[in-house]
Amino acid sequence: MSTLVRRLRALPLRSRLALLVAVAVAAAVAAVAVTCWFITRTQLYAQMDRELHNQVGSLSQSSRQQQFGLINCTALTGQPKDLPGPTIQVISSDGGACTWRGVSAIPAQPSDVAVANGDADDALHTTDAENGAAMRVLTVPVVDGDHNRVVGTAISIASPLDEVTEPLATLAWVLLAVGGIGVVGATAAGLWIARTGLRPVDQLTDAVEHVAATEDLTVRIPVEGDDEIARLSASFNSMAASLASSRELQQQLIADAGHELRTPLTSMRTNIELLTRSEETGRAIPPDDRKALMASVKAQMTELAALIGDLQELSRSGLTGTEGPLKVVSLHETARQALERARLRGPELKILAELAPWYVRAEPAALERAIINLLDNAVKFSPPGATVEVHLMRGVLTVRDHGPGIPADELPHVFDRFWRSPTARALPGSGLGLSIVARTVEGYGGEVTLAAADGGGTVATMRLPGAPTPPPGPPADAFEDFENS
Template sequence: MNGRRSLRSRLTLLVATAVALAIAVCAVLCWFVVRAELLRQVERSLEGPKGLQGVEWIESYCAGGPARPRESTAHGPPFRIPPFRIPPVQLIYAGGGRCVIGATPVKVTPADLALTQAPPGTRRLRDGVTDGGEEVRVMTRNVGPGIAIMESRPLEEVQATLAALAWILAGVTALGVFGAASAGLLVSRTALRPVGRLTEAVEYVARTEDLDTRIPAEGTDEIARLGVSFNAMTTALAGSRERQRRLIADAGHELRTPLTSLRANIDLLLRSENTGRPLDPAPKHRLLTNLKAQFEEMSTLVGDLLQLSRAEDEHEPYVEVAFHEVVEEAVRRARLRAPDTPIEVELLPWYLRGDQAALERAVVNLLDNAVKFSHGRQGPVRVRLRGGELTVRDHGPGIPPGELPYVFDRFWRSSSARSMPGSGLGLAIVAKAVRDAGGEVELENAEGGGTLARVRLTGSPARPPGA
């Protein structure tokens, strides 16, 4: 049933229930506090006759002494008036007898009889009934060997007061429940108004896919934070969609050139075969070699795109990596690709946790760039690994300062490299691999010409225990 209620109705019900329970608890506590106070007042009045004179008068009365009432005569009152006010009491004796003064005899219990044998002054308070069935509060206390006094007060007025108070408190509770329900409805409407705006915005985005929608976020409460988080989410989604759109456009642009060249070369081969005029072996060999190179370029481009399309959590399990060995293997591969380019290497041990294949691919890309731009120029490629910082320096033409902020963007290529082979994804792959390993990478112009790539990775110069 609760699953079908709206959030507003559930919040209203919750507030009303909480307030109603609070009022009900307060009403019950109030009733018990008043009851306890009324009973304390009754108990304070159950002090009995004060002083030895009152007790002696009661004993004399019950023993038939001068205090006993006489037959009414014309010479005096029907009985002698005691010198103080005596409330309705009764004496009880160890043998079970009793002497009642007043018109409210109270039933004697075995516990009352036991008090006749207790030390003088011992008392006991209890609820009791009169012989007529009226409820009373009774105090019994020992006043001498084998004698106890029982004094009682009727509870009828107390019970009537408590009953009236119960009805009053019930009415207050009912009124409080109504007020709580009204307050709960008002609170739910006020509190959920920002949630309603957020819901409308989410429904609008889901219906129109307009990720530029923003929610006004005012204040620092949870609702405001939710609005800020929603705005941040739509901004991130818009950026992701823009990057996806740009990636598709750039990939299509990069694929168009090799596909056009492939189609032209294949058309040439087909035309030569269909016309019966086959190409000479040397031109045909060059054409097939060109086709193979173009296929390899497309395969590399597709592989780079797949590498960049992976999410951050889509990688091989991280292991302990000897980064200096990774760099050494990347240098070996670079020397095989460009045997005419000298590469100077200085490597110190460095260990870290990461994806070894991705890190090797990143170092290979840095070396390929350095070798490509250093080809036919003065100076070797210098590779250094010290204290977790890898530097790769070439002696190429360098990068214009205005283009340095874009070197790690996908498909970006420097103006000096647009005539060279490549897809423009190498440095983007480097940045992703280093970022996934928790490191930093930057590219700058080196003193004396060329570029300097810096890669910083967190790790240790010593192999971790157990690695």
């Protein structure tokens, strides 16, 4: 059995479908044919039995007395009468059989003797005659003129079973031929149906093989109808489009990263070459210039490290851009910690904060980094002595600065990777901070926007859905106020 299963699995799918269709049709045809044959057999036997009963009833009383008056058939001489019709015999109580009409005698059966002795009303059975012919025999008692039963004598009427078996044999051959033709036709139809139904699968297979061989993600499969095959084709087209978009984004990320890395590396290389040439030639660089070169190298290394960190953060797996599990996090506490770090980066600024308790489901480190990026953006563009206002209420965190603001035509690009405003290219940064913020917040089911603030500056708004229940712990104050001293 296991060998047969392995061989079936080795066949192509269309061959297996055709084989299954053929087997199913063959089983159905066989069931119908066998049922039809048995029903016909039952009907033919019933018809023969009715004819035997009718023939017994058609014998007149006078004819019976004439034919069966002598219990031992002493009035009969010579061979049995070879007349048309059934075979007729007289059965005695001792089991003897006297054939009155028929070609060959039929041995009496115990059921026939029981009828002759008055132990049974009638007997119906199948018996072979002395010449080997199968006969259907009906045995009934003999009655006299007064309709009284004559004990010790019975009459048997028999018909050859050829009248039933020959039509049944013919019917069996006809059913076998029709069933065979049906199975062959079903197999051919199954092959055609399998080939037609699996044509979209063949197209899908060809497309997948083409993509695997050429890495061409522009291949699309025509979608016809709305069945499962159409859904599969549409899913493949959607997957191919997503992969193509992902590849384009990856290539763009590599190109942008290479461009951003080239600037600090080139500057760093130039400065290092100047220092190296000074050592090789023995021509000392003035102390002030050397100090400036070293400061430039350090700043470029810091910028390079920050850029690499942003790239790593942006390339982490998962929808949220983080690898850690999601937890119920207090947004107000995370914002407070981010504010402490922002004060260190802008000690000359005045940062005002009003934070109401709010809990979200997020990864703590990624959420804090997103808030820090928003605050860094505000610190970077705020003039010395300016104020940065941070407000959290019902899951809406706003960061408002009083800097130069962002032109309206640049707002749609602020969350693009490596995008930097032409007026801000001289400032430190990689152009990835806001992109990381957008990816993180959207991964948590929220949204982030930047807009021009009334009176100048920019307001960044982060919205995050609340967690079902806050984590256990002491209740937080209604508001927490923070201000630089």
